[in-house]
Amino acid sequence: MENQVKEKTVYxxxxxxxxxxxxxxxxxxxxxxxxxxxxxFKVIKIGKLYKVPIKSFDSWLNE
Numbered sequence: 326m327e328n329q330v331k332e333k334t335v336y337x338x339x340x341x342x343x344x345x346x347x348x349x350x351x352x353x354x355x356x357x358x359x360x361x362x363x364x365x366f367k368v369i370k371i372g373k374l375y376k377v378p379i380k381s382f383d384s385w386l387n388e
Contacts, residue, residue: 335369335376344386 336344342352356375360368366385369376 333379335378336382337377338375341377341382 338349338352338356341356342349345352345355347355353375356368356377359365360370360375367378367381369378
């Protein structure tokens with residue numbers, strides 16, 4: 326059976342933290358704010374886990 330690797334479609338908070346160069350607490354505060362006020366990019370929250378669609382985030386970042 327062929328080994329199938331899915332291309333990554335979402336960022337996790339650690340990715341966003343690295344891209345924006347901000348601390349752990351700040352990235353979680355930011356993602357919580359964006360989750361409730363979806364004026365920047367889409368944030369998916371599953372329990373306490375945050376996932377950010379790459380296309381949505383990159384589009385916001387490059388505007």
